[in-house]
Amino acid sequence: MNANLFSRLFDDLDDADRLAIETQDGRRVTYGDLIAFSGRLANVLAASGVRPGDRVAVQVEKSVPGLALYLAALRAGAVYLPLNPAYTLNELDYFITDAAPAVVVCDPLKAEGVKIIAAKVGAGVETLGAGGNGSLTEAAMAARPEFITVARAQDDLAAILYTSGTTGRSKGTMLTHDNLASNASSLVDCWRFTDKDVLIHALPIYHTHGLFVASNVTLLARASMIFLPKFDADIVIGLMARATVLMGVPTFYTRLLQNPALTHESTSHMRLFISGSAPLLAETHREWSARTGHAVLERYGMTETGMNTSNPYDGDRVPGAVGLPLPGVSVRVTDPETGTELPREAIGMIEVKGPNVFKGYWRMPEKTRAEFRGDGFFITGDLGKMDEQDYVHILGRSTDLVITGGLNVYPKEVESEIDALPGVVESAVMGVPHPDFGEGITAVVVCDKGADITEAEVLDALKDRLAKFKMPKRVIFVDELPRNAMGKVQKNILRVTYADIYSP
Ligand code: AMP
Numbered sequence: 260m261n262a263n264l265f266s267r268l269f270d271d272l273d274d275a276d277r278l279a280i281e282t283q284d285g286r287r288v289t290y291g292d293l294i295a296f297s298g299r300l301a302n303v304l305a306a307s308g309v310r311p312g313d314r315v316a317v318q319v320e321k322s323v324p325g326l327a328l329y330l331a332a333l334r335a336g337a338v339y340l341p342l343n344p345a346y347t348l349n350e351l352d353y354f355i356t357d358a359a360p361a362v363v364v365c366d367p368l369k370a371e372g373v374k375i376i377a378a379k380v381g382a383g384v385e386t387l388g389a390g391g392n393g394s395l396t397e398a399a400m401a402a403r404p405e406f407i408t409v410a411r412a413q414d415d416l417a418a419i420l421y422t423s424g425t426t427g428r429s430k431g432t433m434l435t436h437d438n439l440a441s442n443a444s445s446l447v448d449c450w451r452f453t454d455k456d457v458l459i460h461a462l463p464i465y466h467t468h469g470l471f472v473a474s475n476v477t478l479l480a481r482a483s484m485i486f487l488p489k490f491d492a493d494i495v496i497g498l499m500a501r502a503t504v505l506m507g508v509p510t511f512y513t514r515l516l517q518n519p520a521l522t523h524e525s526t527s528h529m530r531l532f533i534s535g536s537a538p539l540l541a542e543t544h545r546e547w548s549a550r551t552g553h554a555v556l557e558r559y560g561m562t563e564t565g566m567n568t569s570n571p572y573d574g575d576r577v578p579g580a581v582g583l584p585l586p587g588v589s590v591r592v593t594d595p596e597t598g599t600e601l602p603r604e605a606i607g608m609i610e611v612k613g614p615n616v617f618k619g620y621w622r623m624p625e626k627t628r629a630e631f632r633g634d635g636f637f638i639t640g641d642l643g644k645m646d647e648q649d650y651v652h653i654l655g656r657s658t659d660l661v662i663t664g665g666l667n668v669y670p671k672e673v674e675s676e677i678d679a680l681p682g683v684v685e686s687a688v689m690g691v692p693h694p695d696f697g698e699g700i701t702a703v704v705v706c707d708k709g710a711d712i713t714e715a716e717v718l719d720a721l722k723d724r725l726a727k728f729k730m731p732k733r734v735i736f737v738d739e740l741p742r743n744a745m746g747k748v749q750k751n752i753l754r755v756t757y758a759d760i761y762s763p
Pocket of ligand 1: 535537560563
């Protein structure tokens with residue numbers, strides 16, 4: 260059998276006329292159309308010199324041709340390398356020179372700048388605009404739709420995704436055909452996807468969430484997706500009457516909750532709301548249940564591993580927990596210093612092993628070695644615990660861990676206490692340089708509109724709930740927290756903003 264992910268997705272397609280994608284402007288793309296288009300694009304890639312194992316770097320807006328291009332790269336045996344359209348030419352320079360792709364596909368508006376960079380590594384440049392215009396689609400129209408999918412082994416690379424990297428250089432995560440296929444198949448089962456499902460796809464497709472979780476799962480299940488260029492609460496609520504699943508980052512859920520049109524009735528056709536990529540506040544989970552009658556299903560994963568854990572489809576979807584290890588995935592919690600496995604309920608480093616775990620960082624063998632244990636477990640960098648029922652709880656990133664006066668403080672614990680205070684929407688807790696303590700615990704808090712809370716009140720409310728060393732030294736109020744496109748709070752930005760607050 261060909262272990263190429265494309266073959267595993269489509270070889271047993273029963274009905275090419277099934278609907279695969281619907282666009283916001285009402286265009287309907289069947290599985291047959293998508294496969295034929297990917298065949299044309301694979302012919303164009305091959306004709307432009309892409310050989311099996313070559314990288315195809317792609318920085319384009321979200322579109323159906325963009326998704327077909329991902330499938331085409333798989334078919335051609337190439338390694339798909341999606342890049343956030345927000346990256347500047349300066350940032351692209353690093354990715355392109357590091358990955359040395361055979362071809363770079365970019366927006367026509369960027370072609371001039373990209374050509375200069377691509378020339379450094381001898382890569383060709385093709386264009387694909389948001390509206391489907393560009394040299395790539397022009398060539399595809401003249402190409403044949405038939406293409407024999409290149410044979411790949413399970414362990415061959417299917418994609419490289421660069422991690423956002425808050426410190427140091429971004430690392431290229433090498434994902435194999437089997438990493439992606441095994442994870443998609445596991446999620447189809449866990450989340451009970453069928454060909455009756457209609458997914459509201461409002462995530463970007465340069466990230467593991469929108470590309471692998473949302474798209475691979477939908478296609479493998481023969482379900483369909485409504486492809487939205489970006490998230491819009493009114494549009495998403497409007498679509499719920501004929502959709503069945505939403506996959507989102509927590510920001511989707513908090514924004515939807517702010518919309519009065521979100522009700523039991525407007526969500527009654529939906530069967531599943533999934534959240535991930537960043538922590539969903541327990542409060543949001545509860546509010547969502549009260550407003551809609553649906554318990555959000557939270558799952559946990561990362562670029563390097565795909566999905567690791569998921570709250571159960573049947574059974575308790577526990578607010579604030581990221582669920583149980585997926586079948587075939589082993590999760591353990593260890594002492595970050597020694598690597599010794601810790602008992603249930605103890606907080607430590609989350610480590611995972613399974614067919615979902617990536618092959619290593621592109622051209623960084625030392626970094627790869629440093630992040631794996633001798634027995635093959637990957638050290639995720641996430642701190643958390645496993646409870647007596649095997650549910651995993653995330654308490655922060657190891658880079659977020661605050662060491663104040665020699666004592667470790669897990670920001671999530673302080674954040675949970677602050678978030679529970681009346682009038683508080685959310686908070687971010689981090690360590691910033693402190694002349695006496697090394698790092699000073701600092702809380703940045705967002706309050707409800709009109710709430711009148713002071714720093715002294717927050718500290719007073721916390722003092723009986725947190726050990727003194729965990730108490731924030733300062734509480735700062737802001738209108739909103741800085742977030743990246745996936746909804747992750749950018750604590751690195753906050754650390755820079757407040758770097759000097761304890762300066763003498
Ligand atoms: P990325 O590689 O961009 O997908 O980011 C992965 C990181 O996002 C993980 O290592 C976690 O720190 C975080 N993350 C993903 N899902 C969750 C979740 N459900 N709750 C808390 N953090 C999460």
